[in-house]
Structure formats: structure tokens, C-alpha cells
Amino acid sequence: MSSWVERREELQAIARETDKACRLVCFPFALGVAFTFGALILIPKTWTYDMAFWVVPHEARHVRQYRWFGLGIHPWVGLIPFLLTYFLLPIPLLLAWPRYRLELDACFHSWVARAAYRENPATPSQLQQIALSSAARVSGGSYLYSVPAPWARWGYTRKVDEAYRIGRVRLLASYRGTPRGY
Numbered sequence: 001m002s003s004w005v006e007r008r009e010e011l012q013a014i015a016r017e018t019d020k021a022c023r024l025v026c027f028p029f030a031l032g033v034a035f036t037f038g039a040l041i042l043i044p045k046t047w048t049y050d051m052a053f054w055v056v057p058h059e060a061r062h063v064r065q066y067r068w069f070g071l072g073i074h075p076w077v078g079l080i081p082f083l084l085t086y087f088l089l090p091i092p093l094l095l096a097w098p099r100y101r102l103e104l105d106a107c108f109h110s111w112v113a114r115a116a117y118r119e120n121p122a123t124p125s126q127l128q129q130i131a132l133s134s135a136a137r138v139s140g141g142s143y144l145y146s147v148p149a150p151w152a153r154w155g156y157t158r159k160v161d162e163a164y165r166i167g168r169v170r171l172l173a174s175y176r177g178t179p180r181g182y
């Protein structure tokens, strides 16, 4: 299957709807994850277009968050404050509330995108499943056990309905001739 890189411009345009500074970068190693560093969204070269497509709204939201930490000036201005807050506060393990909260915000943004996806919009129960697996990830080892699992499950699932409603409004708006990139 072909790499997402062949359609980089298209994906980059979607990312830039969230923050105009987003830049998609091809990560040469076969890492199992994509990640965001300042304005750069690093996606493994081995990923297909579909795999990349679903992480772009999430990662683009992180770029937006870097910008917030940079007082709205630019994502790079927020780099150090973002990373310190994300990894260390108030303590790195089990009470890393900002890490949990920033991930939830990025996930929320991607659920909205899934509910607004014209080809095959997600249903509330599909979003609920996605939320549960995201909650398991964010409270697990790959996110350095940000918060206890029951806390993450509660916090994630209670936001699903709101994301669905916003996505639905966006989807209907797209049928009225104001299409979005996703």
C-alpha cells in the first residue's frame, strides 16, 4: 500500500484548518505512533493515507495547544512551557492532569472530525468505543500513566455526546455547501 506522503499536501491542508502553522513531516522510522513537536507533526513514512488521515485532526490540535502555551503568538513560542507542563506537572505519573487534559482535548477534536466525516460519519456508539480505547491508552504505559484508568474512562466517555453533536452540526453544514476538509 502506498505511503501517506504521496498525499501530503492534502493532509496538510486539513491540519491547517486547525492551525495554520501545521507542517507534516515524514518520519523515516517505523514507529507505531505519530507525534507533534511544536508546529511539526511527525508521521511514520510506512503509514498509509487512511492511517495518517485519522491522526491529523488529533495532532493538529496539539499544534494549536503549543500555540496557546505560546500566548497565541506561534506554536514554537509555546514549545518549552508546553513540554514542561505536559510531562512534569503536577507530578509525572498518575497525577499528570495537564497531560491527560491536553490529550482529551486533542481526542475530542478528532471525534468531532469523525462525526463530521462525510464518507462514513461515526455514530455515538462508535465514538464511545473509540473514547474507551483512547482512555485506556492515555492512562497506560505509552502515556506514562498520566491518570488512573477509571478517571480517564469517566472523563473521556462523558465528552462523547458533545463531540457527536458538534460533529453532526458540522456535517450538516457541509451538505449546505460549506465543505470542510474532513
Ligand SMILES: [Zn+2]
Pocket: 058, 062, 103, 106
Ligand atoms: Zn495526543
